[in-house]
Every structure is written in structure tokens, then in C-alpha cells.
Amino acid sequence: DTAVSQTPKYLVTQMGNDKSIKCEQNLGHDTMYWYKQDSKKFLKIMFSYNNKELIINETVPNRFSPKSPDKAHLNLHINSLELGDSAVYFCASSQGSNYGYTFGSGTRLTVV
């Protein structure tokens, strides 16, 4: 039973389209995150939610909008996709700082 699951695993789409990535965790964690890993493998936080409340909102374009319907789900919607949005997007969850994050398997987004 997957702890943090993301769908889809791969997403290829054209510039200008709107797409969503879904994330669900069954660990009972209160906090969920979105990270972006660029082509050089650098990981940077985008958003975090604690029990449906937005906590961290890093400097990302307004085209990115997270939504958390409940504490087990955190989705990422991206409008008007651009070539530079191509990356791997990771969802993660945590409960306190002691144990780090549990990551999903990532979504490789390719914008053509």
C-alpha cells in the first residue's frame, strides 16, 4: 500500500495547456508539500499545507495553484504551461521535523 502516491507519473503536454497533478497520503500526516526538481536535479520547495492551511508559498508564478481538499490530499494545478515548467514535481508529507519527509515517486512533466 503506497504511502504517498502521485498521479500521473508522466505527463507530456503542449505549451498553453492546463494540467493537474494529484497527490494522496495514507500516513495520517498533517503536512504536505510540493517540490520541484529541475533538470540539474536541484530540489526546491514550492508549497506546504498543514491540515488544509497554506503555510509555505515560495516565489512561484501565479499559474501554479495548490489545492488541499483535506489533509490527506494536495493537488497542484498549473495554468498556461510554459517550456520552463518542464521538471519533476514531488509531493511529500511529514509529521514533525524528526523524521524528514516521505516522498511520492514524482511526476515528470514535459512541456512541448
Added chain:
Amino acid sequence: AQTVTQSQPEMSVQEAETVTLSCTYDTSENNYYLFWYKQPPSRQMILVIRQEAYKQQNATENRFSVNFQKAAKSFSLKISDSQLGDTAMYFCAFSTFSGAGSYQLTFGKGTKLSVIP
């Protein structure tokens, strides 16, 4: 702002040998947590080992151990008896409290480790 520096973009090691990956960080906080994550070609991010800053004893997990030097802000990872399955990107990460139960992990740029048969 917290920063994490991994000065070795790539390393290689012979199977069964020992290798050490370096990590330094910068913070003004006194209590924090440090982590090493492994990312194999499968892309999955896997927690390897963690260290609590207020504990002087270095963490150990089977073949993986750390050398934590708090004053020097250094957190290196030692892999003993390297195995082919250890081939991966290794990320050092630092955890900071961001409010309301949210902890931000700041990652280094990673070290690509290749284990050679």
C-alpha cells in the same frame, strides 16, 4: 537563510570499498535536523539517515554512518562496503520550522555516486 553545500558533484567508488560524501551547511539555529536522501535512477527519494543536532552521537544505519561536526557545520555521509545498489544521487538536507507544523527541507545540489564493479 539556511544553505546546504555539497562540494562533490560526482564521485565513484569500487564495490566493497568505503566512500565519504561531504556536506556543509549554514544556519543560526541551535536545534535542527539533518538528513541524507538517496535518489536512484528510479527517481524515488529515499531517506538514508537522519541526525538530531542536539545529539552529539553520530547516527548509524547499517552500512551508512555520519560524521556530524556541529561547530564546523559539517555533516558527511560514510558508506561502507559499497554495493552496486548504492549507485544514486545523494542529497544532504536541513530541516527548519516554517510554522504550524510545517518543516521546510533545504537540499544541497547533490552528489552523483557511481559504484564500480
